[in-house]
Amino acid sequence: MVLLIQYTLLFACILSLVALGGCFSEHSGVINLGLEGIMVMGAMGGALMMKYLPDGTSAVMIVLATILASIILGAIYSLLLGVAAIHFKADQTLVGTAMNMLGVAMATVIVKSINTISNPDDHSSIVQYISEKKAFVININGFEFSWFMVLTLLIVIASYIVLYKTKFGLRLMACGEHPQAADSVGINVYKMRWAGVLISGALGGLGGICYITTGVSEWKFEYGVAGFGFLSLAVMIFGKWKPQNIVLAALLFGFFRALSNVYFGFDFLKNLNIPSGIYNMLPYVISLIVLAFTSKRSRAPKAEGIPYDKGTR
Amino acid sequence: MKKILKSSGAQSFIASLACIFGGLLVGFLVLLAIEPTGAFQAILNVVKNFFYYSRTEMQLKYLGNTLVKSAPLLMCSLSILFSYKVGLFNIGAAGQYVMGSCACLYAALVLDWHWTACILFAAVAGALFGVITGLLKAYANVNEVISGIMLNWIGLYFTNMVLANAKDAASAYTYTLKAEGKAAILPSLGLNAIFGNNQYVGIAIPLSIIFAVLVWLILEKTKLGYELKATGFNRNAAKYCGMAEKRNIILSLAISGALAGMAGSFMYQTDMEQWQVTIASVPGMGFNGIAAAFLGGLSPIGAIFASFFIQHITDGGSNVDLSIYCSQISDLISSLIIYLCGFVGFLKYAMNSSNAGAEGKKTTEKEDSVKKDDKKGENK
Numbered sequence: 001m002v003l004l005i006q007y008t009l010l011f012a013c014i015l016s017l018v019a020l021g022g023c024f025s026e027h028s029g030v031i032n033l034g035l036e037g038i039m040v041m042g043a044m045g046g047a048l049m050m051k052y053l054p055d056g057t058s059a060v061m062i063v064l065a066t067i068l069a070s071i072i073l074g075a076i077y078s079l080l081l082g083v084a085a086i087h088f089k090a091d092q093t094l095v096g097t098a099m100n101m102l103g104v105a106m107a108t109v110i111v112k113s114i115n116t117i118s119n120p121d122d123h124s125s126i127v128q129y130i131s132e133k134k135a136f137v138i139n140i141n142g143f144e145f146s147w148f149m150v151l152t153l154l155i156v157i158a159s160y161i162v163l164y165k166t167k168f169g170l171r172l173m174a175c176g177e178h179p180q181a182a183d184s185v186g187i188n189v190y191k192m193r194w195a196g197v198l199i200s201g202a203l204g205g206l207g208g209i210c211y212i213t214t215g216v217s218e219w220k221f222e223y224g225v226a227g228f229g230f231l232s233l234a235v236m237i238f239g240k241w242k243p244q245n246i247v248l249a250a251l252l253f254g255f256f257r258a259l260s261n262v263y264f265g266f267d268f269l270k271n272l273n274i275p276s277g278i279y280n281m282l283p284y285v286i287s288l289i290v291l292a293f294t295s296k297r298s299r300a301p302k303a304e305g306i307p308y309d310k311g312t313r
Numbered sequence: 314m315k316k317i318l319k320s321s322g323a324q325s326f327i328a329s330l331a332c333i334f335g336g337l338l339v340g341f342l343v344l345l346a347i348e349p350t351g352a353f354q355a356i357l358n359v360v361k362n363f364f365y366y367s368r369t370e371m372q373l374k375y376l377g378n379t380l381v382k383s384a385p386l387l388m389c390s391l392s393i394l395f396s397y398k399v400g401l402f403n404i405g406a407a408g409q410y411v412m413g414s415c416a417c418l419y420a421a422l423v424l425d426w427h428w429t430a431c432i433l434f435a436a437v438a439g440a441l442f443g444v445i446t447g448l449l450k451a452y453a454n455v456n457e458v459i460s461g462i463m464l465n466w467i468g469l470y471f472t473n474m475v476l477a478n479a480k481d482a483a484s485a486y487t488y489t490l491k492a493e494g495k496a497a498i499l500p501s502l503g504l505n506a507i508f509g510n511n512q513y514v515g516i517a518i519p520l521s522i523i524f525a526v527l528v529w530l531i532l533e534k535t536k537l538g539y540e541l542k543a544t545g546f547n548r549n550a551a552k553y554c555g556m557a558e559k560r561n562i563i564l565s566l567a568i569s570g571a572l573a574g575m576a577g578s579f580m581y582q583t584d585m586e587q588w589q590v591t592i593a594s595v596p597g598m599g600f601n602g603i604a605a606a607f608l609g610g611l612s613p614i615g616a617i618f619a620s621f622f623i624q625h626i627t628d629g630g631s632n633v634d635l636s637i638y639c640s641q642i643s644d645l646i647s648s649l650i651i652y653l654c655g656f657v658g659f660l661k662y663a664m665n666s667s668n669a670g671a672e673g674k675k676t677t678e679k680e681d682s683v684k685k686d687d688k689k690g691e692n693k
Binding site: 033080084088089090091093094095097098099101102104105106108109112113116117120123222223224226227230231233234237275277278280281284285287288291292293295296298 | 343347348402404449453454455456458459460462463464465466467470471473474593594597600603607635636637638639641642644645647648649651652654655656658659
């Protein structure tokens with residue numbers, strides 16, 4: 001039971017972080033379908049940071065440096081989306097898809113070549129961070145409390161305040177609803193969209209490192225992040241693009257995802273003898289059902305996905 | 314020359330070449346960053362693919378291998394471009410491909426069906442997944458990209474579960490068709506003899522090209538294709554014109570899904586590869602289909618060449634010196650190509666406006682000369 005709660009919270013953290021990333025970008029008017037790739041790149045940044053930090057580094061430093069590396073790499077990678085979507089009016093769906101594939105391919109190539117250079121017989125794309133990972137968790141009576149839980153809570157609260165209580169947030173959302181109107185009152189739409197994309201890159205990267213430190217202490221980068229970027233988008237849609245609802249949606253999805261990790265710990269579930277494949281499918285099936293019921297009355301930002309052109313009315 | 318530049322086909326071709334060049338250039342830079350000596354040789358090996366081998370017989374054999382895998386890739390790219398013409402981004406093609414593979418392998422290995430029945434079954438399975446996406450899009454307004462991705466994973470886990478019944482307990486791979494489902498192997502039509510006795514070369518290759526032509530015919534020459542494209546341009550306008558826009562969305566995703574499903578059977582019914590039931594990520598075939606569709610300028614005929622090219626460099630990836638580089642460099646290149654395809658619209662716009670600019674100058678010059686003539690007349 002403790003394990004179920006622990007994993008539910010951890011998966012909810014990942015989903016909320018990445019969904020908030022998507023939320024910022026969509027409120028500014030850019031659909032970020034490349035979150036999956038951003039997560040992979042952020043995860044790679046964090047994993048390599050953990051690998052290269054000297055042995056004696058204090059736990060606090062490990063946590064800070066790793067998180068910083070992920071955020072920076074995620075934000076840098078999101079530049080690809082920004083350039084294409086904001087300045088070159090590219091098809092955002094296409095660019096996002098390309099970024100997802102590119103993220104996995106690039107991370108694999110980079111990690112593999114690092115591994116091969118250090119050991120010519122090593123052709124794997126695995127990074128190990130067994131001891132460093134311990135810096136992120138505190139064991140309380142069997143419950144592995146992770147710093148990501150605190151961090152996520154803080155970010156959710158911060159996002160709410162930024163979006164609804166600051167000039168910046170309201171301007172950002174105006175650019176996603178009606179960029180021409182925003183422009184007419186002197187808001188720089190391009191700047192706001194860049195802000196949205198970069199924030200989403202940073203949060204996506206953070207979600208990535210959270211993902212690969214959940215339950216495992218090494219990661220094979222060929223695998224990517226198993227559709228978590230897209231699950232997060234489903235969470236965002238279900239959460240109606242609002243930070244407070246996104247957390248609740250993330251908890252629901254996180255629960256079903258956690259179930260597939262720990263179902264064998266429950267006797268009654270084990271006795272049902274359902275193949276593990278069913279549990280693996282569950283979060284995706286649930287998200288489809290949820291989407292089917294919530295997308296009809298969706299409150300998506302009106303101008304999302306439409307490149308801003310000063311000349312149009 | 315200018316006339317050629319103005320035609321949209323030529324512009325697409327130039328844009329695609331630019332994307333390929335850009336992708337290869339960045340790939341080369343990445344190789345340079347890993348290890349400068351040998352980087353040029355490595356990128357050359359990727360581009361050469363089967364030419365890498367010195368004997369003609371081997372070249373033909375490996376060309377055959379590339380062609381065998383180009384056929385399913387072409388089907389996937391047809392699937393994506395078909396729905397894209399209808400304004401839908403069918404990223405679920407990857408999952409529809411998986412479902413097609415599942416259906417044809419199950420039919421072949423467990424039910425011992427004939428190869429034609431297997432292909433049809435695969436098409437139905439793919440279409441079914443397409444229809445789910447279509448229904449969700451038409452009636453519940455679910456973004457087809459997100460539902461497609463969800464279905465990709467559902468399809469993957471489903472396939473792994475189902476095909477676990479068609480394998481040896483000790484192995485992670487399904488039985489070969491040769492051992493358990495001879496009737497399902499696609500006939501070779503004597504094509505194998507041309508390609509250095511490559512036993513996998515067969516009917517799938519000409520079939521996929523026929524499908525490309527069929528897709529072109531449907532989109533360009535039939536009422537159905539016209540309606541589908543109209544729905545893609547403007548869903549509401551199509552509705553007001555009396556077209557059943559919901560039916561069109563579902564129908565186009567069903568056709569799209571059937572194409573991707575058949576891609577699965579064109580892949581696995583050659584018996585070249587077996588399904589690995591422990592696989593933990595969706596096969597890249599459907600995603601590479603996106604690359605091929607866009608690189609081909611979203612034309613079915615362009616897709617034929619683009620699919621071959623993408624498969625060509627994907628296979629070429631294994632020719633790099635694996636003790637220094639890794640074969641995923643070709644995944645990197647093809648995903649870069651897709652990314653660059655995002656800029657095609659801008660590139661075409663730039664080409665058009667530079668053409669228009671040149672023409673504008675000409676007309677003003679003409680007007681000037683006409684005016685001069687007029688003045689001369691007045692003077693007289």
